[in-house]
Amino acid sequence: MTKEELIQHALHARDRAYVPYSRFPVGAALLLSDGEVVTGCNIENASYGLCNCAERTAIFKAVSEGKRDIQMVAVVADTERPVSPCGMCRQVLAEFCRPETPVILGNLQGDRLETTVHELLPFAFSKEDLDGSKES
Numbered sequence: 039m040t041k042e043e044l045i046q047h048a049l050h051a052r053d054r055a056y057v058p059y060s061r062f063p064v065g066a067a068l069l070l071s072d073g074e075v076v077t078g079c080n081i082e083n084a085s086y087g088l089c090n091c092a093e094r095t096a097i098f099k100a101v102s103e104g105k106r107d108i109q110m111v112a113v114v115a116d117t118e119r120p121v122s123p124c125g126m127c128r129q130v131l132a133e134f135c136r137p138e139t140p141v142i143l144g145n146l147q148g149d150r151l152e153t154t155v156h157e158l159l160p161f162a163f164s165k166e167d168l169d170g171s172k173e174s
């Protein structure tokens with residue numbers, strides 16, 4: 039699976055976005071180690087704070103199905119620069135992906151930016167911080 043093929047999966051997922059409030063559809067795709075692809079779109083709510091980003095939809099779908107071996111991530115939206123994942127999604131990516139996992143960000147004009155989970159969220163709070171706590 040090429041990076042561009044994973045972006046294509048994210049674009050298809052974007053078509054399923056439920057975005058009556060922002061009118062800003064986003065698609066995400068995760069490549070798993072066995073070659074399977076899990077996709078996600080953003081899903082909004084009349085109670086705005088409940089809106090769920092495409093990236094988190096994809097990760098929560100995968101994890102809830104017992105699929106955690108994420109090899110590559112792609113995200114696309116109709117932005118001038120390749121779409122920039124929000125802070126909440128960066129934290130969730132850091133929880134379930136290795137720091138070096140490639141993240142391919144794109145837009146509809148074909149611009150691509152390849153980064154990693156660590157580059158998106160350096161100095162991430164993690165399980166190790168909890169394990170190192172002096173409490174308990």
Ligand SMILES: O=c1ccn([C@H]2C[C@H](O)[C@@H](CO)O2)c(=O)[nH]1
Pocket residue numbers: 057060062063064079080081082089090091092093113121122123124127
């Ligand atoms: O990387 C991003 C950035 C934003 N959104 C969603 C959240 C909301 O539904 C809409 C506008 O912020 O876009 C995503 O899904 N992913």
Ligand SMILES: [Zn+2]
Pocket residue numbers: 091092093094123124125126127128
């Ligand atoms: Zn987000």
